[in-house]
Amino acid sequence: MRPRIAIDAMGGDVGPRVMVAGAALARHRHEGFQFLFVGDETQIRDALKDHPNLAAASEVLHAEDVVSADAKPSQALRGSKKTSMGLAVNAVKAGDVSAAVSAGNTGALMAISKLALRTMPGIDRPALAALLPTLKDTDVVMLDLGANAECDSRNLVQFSVMGAAYSKIMHGFEKPSVKLLNIGTEDAKGTGTIQDAAEALRSAKGLSLDFRGFTEADKISTGEVDVIVTDGFSGNVALKALEGTARFVTDLLKRSFRSSLRSKFGFLISRPATEMLRGHLDPNNHNGAVFLGLNGVVVKSHGSADEKGVANAVEVAARLVEDSILERISEEISKIGQSTPAAAAAK
Amino acid sequence: MRPRIAIDAMGGDVGPRVMVAGAALARHRHEGFQFLFVGDETQIRDALKDHPNLAAASEVLHAEDVVSADAKPSQALRGSKKTSMGLAVNAVKAGDVSAAVSAGNTGALMAISKLALRTMPGIDRPALAALLPTLKDTDVVMLDLGANAECDSRNLVQFSVMGAAYSKIMHGFEKPSVKLLNIGTEDAKGTGTIQDAAEALRSAKGLSLDFRGFTEADKISTGEVDVIVTDGFSGNVALKALEGTARFVTDLLKRSFRSSLRSKFGFLISRPATEMLRGHLDPNNHNGAVFLGLNGVVVKSHGSADEKGVANAVEVAARLVEDSILERISEEISKIGQSTPAAAAAK
Structure with a gap:
């Protein structure tokens, strides 16, 4: 399937010129990519003039408004029919594109995406996941990085499944190793929520992941595990x-x-x-963050990303579409439904 | 008041020789210090031979057992009448010394200290606090670093008071600035617990601290604030x-x-x-961690600290005793009792 990706051309600190240049770079590396640029039509067409190959594979959708960097999620939701971010996400919902990429306000993007795309069946809450650099060759997937300040054990189990699916697609691991972030690695450590999630993951059968218990935050960068799962508060604290x-x-x-x-x-x-x-360490060499658990692919590019960073985010979005992330998560979640103790925690 | 400090000579990766050398270094810098070394008498007396000045200011209390590095808190509690750690903390309880320093197992030290010393009146739970390096000249006080995996708003308010008292003693600030760790700095960010704690701190009157709202984990090392307060889970995640x-x-x-x-x-x-x-960045150039909120001063030296690190931990313990940390915390906590909205959260 040829990915057609909506680009919120106005989000981020950088403006349409960098978003267009980033898409051009991604398109240069992957000929099949198609784009829908959303934002100020004049500025976008102007930026496209420098990239004739990209222009031939792109459409432009004019949006008269922009979600500001400091807009509250509620404000962003109210204006979403007119903003470049709102229209880009709604193009995913309408099936007009297969994914959306924005470098805009993360909270607004999450709120708009949640409302437009809704969470997948079997998923209670979406999560924000990113690939973080390690001392080894592959990055570690970490989630939730801030979408949910409080999480229950069901959420943590679902995040594990979603993070493993993401790791599998990005790195090709058959059964990515998964650990829960905790304040000690002994079995009895941590809150009841974490204990319950670990119990559910330990007893789940047939999942495409290898649950290995707990890890601590000083191990995030060592690359000792493929996926690290935590609530959005701790995840955000660790990331920052x-x-x-x-x-x-x-x-x-x-x-x-x-x-x-x-x-x-x-x-x-x-x-x-x-x-x-x-x-x-440069965030431009890593992709942006991904919202997992929604009925659609939405990637948040770093607000200050340069064209290389934007191209990375575009490529991640395309990869998730081509490798059917939504179907993979669905399939895994249905397995939890069948195995009893995990079902208790995750269903 | 001449501080007399109990040293758990057996804790940590380093053994009596380094603990004794560290005490000798501290004593060299502060003539009045007196010591009670607790542990294997033969090894301690042997180590003291190299430090005649220190030996003249020291007593030795033999302990036949040691808390192992991987002992569970419950195990450590059961054996505490015979271990060097248990006897050192109990010497504080008995009034025989004014503080205890150990480089042993943190969880065990917390459990033993809590049981022997009990929490101060007005404090629900003790917290683990440390000074972390910043880009500025003074370190930042951060707590709780792992004593309490889950905290309510009362705990966070009490930690703020304790952390401010610690910062005041270490740096001499009249009203140390205090922020709560959060996942955004806008007023509405974070959990209900954090919201309630912020409300209580904003409306508290007459406290010797300057509450400045929220901070994020990427600001810990900038030195923008004197005290950062969070629950033990997030604090431990951030520290690691x-x-x-x-x-x-x-x-x-x-x-x-x-x-x-x-x-x-x-x-x-x-x-x-x-x-x-x-x-x-060397932890030996910073002190160990301090347990705040107990009826007694207990300092945890870094497990792999060298003599400089141990000397720092000893000096912190002495400083807290000389500057009456317990009385300062008591006094501040009683002010919360008088001001209504904070009282609702903290009493």
Whole structure:
């Protein structure tokens, strides 16, 4: 199936020019991609002039309004018939495109997507998932990163299934390993919610995942597991702690390199090394975040992503469509319905 | 008041020799300190031979048993009359010493301390607090780091008061600024528990702290606030994410420095800079964690701390005793009792 992807051209800090350039890059690498750009028609057509190949594979849908970066989800919902974000997501709902990509306000995108697409049968709540860099060759899938501040054990079991399906598609693992984030790895650690979810996952039969118990937040970046599942509060805290610390350490490093002439010289010489570090941590080299559990594929590109970042997000969206993420999740969730103890927690 | 401090000589990965050397270092810097070393008498006396000044200011209490690193809290409690950790904490209870320092198993130390010392009047649950490095000159106090996996709004309000008292003593701030950890900084963000705690702190009168709303985990290391308060689950996740990411980034850096001859050369030249970075992140340059809210001062030194780390933990314990942390917390908690809306949440 040829993916046709709606691009919210107006979201993010970057504007239509970068969104269009990113789509052009993705299209350059995957000839079959088709696009529907949603936003200010004049600006989009203008940006498309630089990319004739892309223009030939694209349509434009004019939207007169934009969801602002600080709009509350409720405001964004009210205006969604006129905004580029609202129209892009509604194009997924109408079956006009197979996925939507936006670099706009995450809370607004979640609210609009939830209302337009609804959660899949068997899923209580959608989750926000992302691929995070590790010391190994493959990124780790982590969810929920903030869609649900409070979760019950059913949610955590469903997130495990959704995260495993995502990992399987992105990395080709037959049975991705899954752990629940906890504050210790012993069986008795953590809240009742986590205990119940672990019990359900341990006793579930026939799932395409390998449940391995608990992990702690200092193991996220080691790559010891393929999928890490947690509630949206802890997930958001962990994600932001990762981002903040990476920035903290690189700032400290810059500062110490500036502290003596000798260090400055060393810094210049070792620049390629620090550039490599930066490249590994750069969000543009990873995709955006994905909303899982909805009747449709919606990808959130990083707000400050450059064209490489946008192209990555577009490619993730296409991959999820081509590899039928919705059907995979459905199928797995129906297995939970059949196995008794997990069913108690997840149905 | 001359602090006399019980040292669990057997806890941690390091053994009596490092605990004694750490105490000697602290004593070298503060002449008045007195010590009670608890553990294997032969090993302790042997270690004391290298430090005659310290030996003159120390007593030894023999303990026949040790709490193992992987002991469950319940096991540790059962044996606490015979272990070095149990006897050290019980010396605080008996009034024989003014504080206890241990590098042993955190869960066991918490359980033993809670049972022996009990929570202070007006405090529902004790919390684990630590000073974390920031880009500014002063460390940030963060709590709870894992003592309570689930917290209500009363707990969060009490933790705010305890954390502010700790920050005041360590840094001398008159009214330390306090923020609650959340998944967004807008007023309406987060769980009902966090909302209620914020409301109580906003309307509390006369507290020696400046409540400034919410912060996110990417701001922990920026030093934008003096005290960050959260439940023990999120706090533990944030702390471990910080530790893991710092290690991740330094590992990546090492790897990229190894990737070319030029980088290797640059690395050698800039070594003083990377050593400075390591020094800033080294847990030995920060104190251990402190249990706040108990009728007594108990400090957890890092399990792998060297003598500098142990000396820091000893100095923190002494400082908390000399500056009457218990009385300060008591006084502040009684103010919450008087101001109505905070009282609703915290009483």
